[in-house]
Amino acid sequence: MSQPPVxxxxxxxxxxxxxxxxxxxxxxxxxxxxLKDRKILGSKCSKTGKVFVPPINNSAESxxxxxxxxxxxDRGVVTTFCIVNIPVVGRDVELPxxxxxxxxxxxxxxxxxxVQECKADEARMGMRVEAVWKPDGEREGxxxxxxxxxxxxxxxxxxxxxxxxx
Amino acid sequence: xxxxxxxxxxxxxxxxxxxxxEHRTAIEMLYPVVCEALGQVGxxxxxxxxxxxxxxxxxxxxxxxFVQALDVMGSWPPRQDLHLEMDGSFAAYYxxxxxxxxxxxxxxxxxxxxxxxxxxxxxxxxxxxPFYQAPLGxxxxxxxxxxxxxxxxxxxxxDDDLAAIVARNRAAGASNPDNQVREQTSVxxxxxxxxxxxxxxxxxxxxxxxxxxxxxxxAEEKAGDLCDHPVWIQGVDHRSELQTLGARDLTRAAGAKLxxxxxxxxxxxxxxxxxxxxxxxxxxxxxxxxxCDALGIDxxxxxxxxxxxxxxxxxxPIMSTGLVRLGEVFRQLxxxxxxxTVDGATRAIAHGAQGHCLxxxxxxxxxxxxxxx
Numbered sequence: 001m002s003q004p005p006v007x008x009x010x011x012x013x014x015x016x017x018x019x020x021x022x023x024x025x026x027x028x029x030x031x032x033x034x035l036k037d038r039k040i041l042g043s044k045c046s047k048t049g050k051v052f053v054p055p056i057n058n059s060a061e062s063x064x065x066x067x068x069x070x071x072x073x074d075r076g077v078v079t080t081f082c083i084v085n086i087p088v089v090g091r092d093v094e095l096p097x098x099x100x101x102x103x104x105x106x107x108x109x110x111x112x113x114x115v116q117e118c119k120a121d122e123a124r125m126g127m128r129v130e131a132v133w134k135p136d137g138e139r140e141g142x143x144x145x146x147x148x149x150x151x152x153x154x155x156x157x158x159x160x161x162x163x164x165x166x
Numbered sequence: 167x168x169x170x171x172x173x174x175x176x177x178x179x180x181x182x183x184x185x186x187x188e189h190r191t192a193i194e195m196l197y198p199v200v201c202e203a204l205g206q207v208g209x210x211x212x213x214x215x216x217x218x219x220x221x222x223x224x225x226x227x228x229x230x231x232f233v234q235a236l237d238v239m240g241s242w243p244p245r246q247d248l249h250l251e252m253d254g255s256f257a258a259y260y261x262x263x264x265x266x267x268x269x270x271x272x273x274x275x276x277x278x279x280x281x282x283x284x285x286x287x288x289x290x291x292x293x294x295x296p297f298y299q300a301p302l303g304x305x306x307x308x309x310x311x312x313x314x315x316x317x318x319x320x321x322x323x324x325d326d327d328l329a330a331i332v333a334r335n336r337a338a339g340a341s342n343p344d345n346q347v348r349e350q351t352s353v354x355x356x357x358x359x360x361x362x363x364x365x366x367x368x369x370x371x372x373x374x375x376x377x378x379x380x381x382x383x384x385a386e387e388k389a390g391d392l393c394d395h396p397v398w399i400q401g402v403d404h405r406s407e408l409q410t411l412g413a414r415d416l417t418r419a420a421g422a423k424l425x426x427x428x429x430x431x432x433x434x435x436x437x438x439x440x441x442x443x444x445x446x447x448x449x450x451x452x453x454x455x456x457x458c459d460a461l462g463i464d465x466x467x468x469x470x471x472x473x474x475x476x477x478x479x480x481x482x483p484i485m486s487t488g489l490v491r492l493g494e495v496f497r498q499l500x501x502x503x504x505x506x507t508v509d510g511a512t513r514a515i516a517h518g519a520q521g522h523c524l525x526x527x528x529x530x531x532x533x534x535x536x537x538x539x
Contacts, residue, residue, distance in 0.1 A: 014296055020227035020284045025191045057194045060237035063201070063211055 027055040030069060035145040038133050042107050044068045050108040073105035074146075075130035077157040079166045080110075083120045098123040102149060103165035110166060117150035126156035170432075172536045173265050174389035174396035177206040177382035178493035183346040183375040183481035186282035192226060196278045196378040197238040203274060203380040204240075207392040211240030214382075215270035217247050218261045220254040220277045220485050224289040235278055246270070253277070254379055254489025255447070255518025255528050259404055261383050271388045277379040277486030286374055286484055294522065299411070306449070307371060309522040311363035313416040314452040318365055320417045323455075325365065329356040331451035331465075332370050332479055339476015341505040344490075346375040346481040372449045372482035379486040381493060395500035400513070400537040401433030404528035411522060422460035422517065422527035433531035434538040435513075437462045441531065442511035443471035443498065445491035447519040449478050456524060457517055470515075474498070474508050488518025488528070495532050 024032060031041045031054045043055030047064035053072055058065050081100035091114075098120055101110035115129055129149040139145040179202040181187075181195055204210060217239050223231045232249040241247060248264070250257045254277030261273040290306045318324065333353050339345045351369075359369035382392070389396040405421035408414055430437055438444065438461055446461075448454035454472065455465065463470045473479075475494040478487050495516045497503045508514075513533035520526040 025194050026189045058197050061242045063240050
């Protein structure tokens with residue numbers, strides 16, 4: 001026992017595999033299904049009237065239920081963005097790319113969006129963008145049904161129209 | 167002891183326990199429960215000073231998964247929050263402790279998690295030592311069976327005794343609408359069930375399910391403002407034992423025993439003869455016997471009713487099961503236990519546990535009167 005062990009076992013390998021089957025929830029299930037039809041659904045707060053996308057069951061801010069589902073536009077305004085030069089886990093996108101928060105027309109909070117068909121140094125707050133959908137037959141009812149967002153060429157939105165929708 | 171603040175349970179709500187809720191995520195299940203609890207005590211979110219939640223990320227399948235619950239617990243404007251990777255009964259202990267500091271007077275304690283989305287059996291396997299216990303495939307059923315085997319050898323009781331305990335719980339639980347299993351059954355029928363891990367039959371194991379729970383605590387005169395029948399915390403303590411299973415006597419719960427002694431002392435009672443019933447987090451009939459022994463309850467005498475709700479053998483929403491015990495005591499002592507009411511009860515014990523073979527234990531003494539000063 002006083003001698004160090006010959007060829008000690010220094011490591012063990014443990015592979016943890018834990019499968020999960022997440023329930024989407026009734027609101028989110030309808031939202032995902034609507035993407036297949038090129039529609040984006042939000043839910044409206046019964047107290048403040050704010051529209052949340054993706055739809056949530058209750059407003060975290062007001063605690064009130066958001067039972068009513070409403071359709072919002074598939075276009076909106078860049079409220080904040082960054083130009084990404086580092087590879088991101090789980091995405092295969094050419095660097096640099098523009099990651100943006102986009103407030104869709106009719107929504108009170110922004111969704112996270114990948115902006116392409118746009119030079120990185122041309123991205124700006126207030127820029128109008130639209131969803132580029134995957135072709136018919138290829139949409140599966142998932143977030144990847146929107147391939148990306150691209151500039152519409154419309155005039156920029158005024159800051160007061162989006163600064164409270166970050 | 168005399169400097170302790172009196173704290174009471176003033177509200178409790180839960181969803182009926184089900185095997186799987188297909189329509190709601192864990193926090194979507196929790197939202198109506200929090201709203202109902204606030205409605206029960208007649209306040210909006212601003213009437214609550216503090217919040218503690220209990221869940222486990224491995225069951226949720228999301229790192230830091232508990233933060234989702236903030237969106238349904240009334241966290242805006244920002245307030246102090248605490249999360250425990252433990253059963254809600256322990257979360258309630260930390261809410262009680264925070265109230266003792268005097269910084270807050272009211273708190274909500276929530277338990278949540280969907281057992282059906284992942285694999286609790288695998289998760290609890292990973293809780294064990296990664297070098298030899300986990301790779302050997304030990305899980306909560308096999309560790310409970312090792313414990314049961316040792317207990318049967320030490321005490322000489324047998325399969326008939328275990329079946330009788332399960333039958334008693336199932337009979338009591340049949341009238342509890344929140345239970346997942348609400349069918350009475352006979353000792354003979356229970357003994358027809360195949361072995362899960364001998365000496366435990368499948369029928370001796372709890373039905374694992376999902377729910378959401380919310381308990382409301384309030385201090386001193388606030389308790390009376392929020393509730394006509396507050397149920398006072400007269401004593402509480404919790405103790406944890408060693409992680410290494412081989413280093414413990416699995417047939418005894420030393421932690422539960424010490425926690426009980428301290429809780430009784432804080433409550434100023436001699437022991438269980440001063441209580442009418444006990445709600446215990448015992449997931450097998452053998453665990454029930456071990457916890458009774460630790461708490462000084464003699465199951466052979468009928469002076470303390472054990473698990474009038476039906477106990478975990480009728481519903482085991484992991485992470486909430488201990489909080490359900492506190493909720494059941496509140497319902498009983500505040501006159502909301504309907505058909506399962508234990509007549510004449512003014513004081514009771516609620517026990518919570520976590521970990522393999524009763525590793526961690528919390529013991530509460532609760533009553534319709536304030537703690538004796």
